[in-house]
Amino acid sequence: MEDRARASRLGGSDKRQPRPGLHLLSYAEMEAMPEPEWLVEGLIQKRSTALMFGKSNSFKSFLAIDIGLSVDTGRDWHGNAVKAGGVLFVATEGANGVGRLRIPTWYQHHAVSEEDRRAFLYPQEICLDTPDDVTSLIAAMNICGNFALVVIDIFGGSMKGSEIEDKTARAWVHGIQRILRETGASVLVVAHTGWQDDSRARMHTHFWGSFDSRLRMEGDKDALTGTLTVERHKDADSSGSWGFRMAQAGESLVPEMDSTVKTGTAKKTLSAKYRAALNALDDALTGHGVRKFGADWPPCDVVLTEQWRKHFYLHAADDSPEAKRKAFQRARDALREHGHVQFYDDHAWRCFA
Structure with missing residues (x-):
């Protein structure tokens, strides 16, 4: 009180006064929040983040260009409505x-x-986990015009740190959110799948969980065909799968919709036994999980397969040791085949879609 009175007498101000508080939405304001709008119908929403992931040579980059230039020109993306807008390709x-x-x-x-032909290109690596690089990118975008989409290809070249480090992941996600917030553009990131786990992109779990949409790309290099499947939309129905044939055009390839290309099918519901096996793996990870580091290890906890087996036996209803052994072997193999678990060096881990 004395300090404030002194500041008032001297004609100054109290610099220690708190900043205005954050605006908290009332219930009426919550109800009035707009529904998400599609940038590309069924694929990418406005002001959102999307991840396209797949193995090498699955034509991910060609599909990313196809999506981006559809936005740039306002052309329907293979029958799906598009909102036209500026597009920037960051080719790392x-x-x-x-x-x-x-x-x-x-x-x-x-x-x-x-x-x-209005697309822009940034032709080198960029560190989106570094605030100065993010600031420079946003400034360049604001100079060139209004952008609706930024395509980052490839994910691994868009950061200074390691793609399996938590610190890098948090800084990178913060940088991406700045791009959304300060430019109004959506961001589509292209990434490779893991070395040992091709059911998800090769990245820390904080990266993986941050995307509003996840899109799986699968391709047949010899047949020049590919499929793009929606794995998840946070705020929309997570369905949609498209088959493509890569048409030779000059010295490059261009995706063309092809109804004869077999697309992804709905995921099968796990049986009670396989669900019990996954529950046993969760128990084993909770009690004995460890983090391994190196090129062949995932960015999550792993556990010795023998520890998983012991927990499975606790869940198993079969009485005889031989029946339990066979049941575990069947469950282990089936869960791996369907992409729910993966193994390396006598260790196992969960694969989350």
Whole structure:
């Protein structure tokens, strides 16, 4: 009180006064919040983050260019409505081929006039876990115009730290959220699947859980076909699968919808026995899980398969040791085949979709 009175007498202000509080939404304001809008119908929402992941040579980059340039030109994406807007491609590898061949070839294939070719390219790595790089990118985007979509290809080249480190993940996600908040653009990130686990992208779990949409890309290099399947939308129905044939166009490839290409099917519900096996794995991870580091290990806890087996036996209803052994072997193999678990060096871990 004396300090404030003194500041008042001297004609100054009390710099220690608290900043205005955060605005908390009332119930009426919650109800009035707008529903999410689609940038690409069924695929990417406005002001959202999307992850496209798949193995090498599954045509991920070609599909990302196809999606991005559909937004750039306002063309329907294979029958799905699109909201037109500016597009920036951040090519952290192979930028020469992207800018000189792939993007021009797509425009030519779809007979887009020169004046309507408005996409931008940033042709090198960028550290989105570094605030200064994020600030520079946002400033460059604001100078060039209004952007609706930023395509980052490939994920591993978009950070200074390691893609399996928690510190890097939190800084990177914060940087991406700044891009959404300060530019209004959506972000589509292209990433490889893991070395030992091809059911998810190769990244720390904090990265994996941060995306609003996850899209799985699978391809057949020899047949020049691919499928894109929605694995999850946080705020929409998580369905949708498209089959493509890669058409040769000049020195590049362009995706064309092909109904004869078999697309993904709905995930099967686990049987009670397999669910019990997963519960046993969760118990084993809780009691004995450890974190391993190295190129062949996932960014999550793993547990010795023998520890999982012991917990499974506690869950198993079969009385004889031989019946329990066979039941565990069947459950282990089936869960791996369907992408629920993965193994390396006598250890097991969960794969979350």
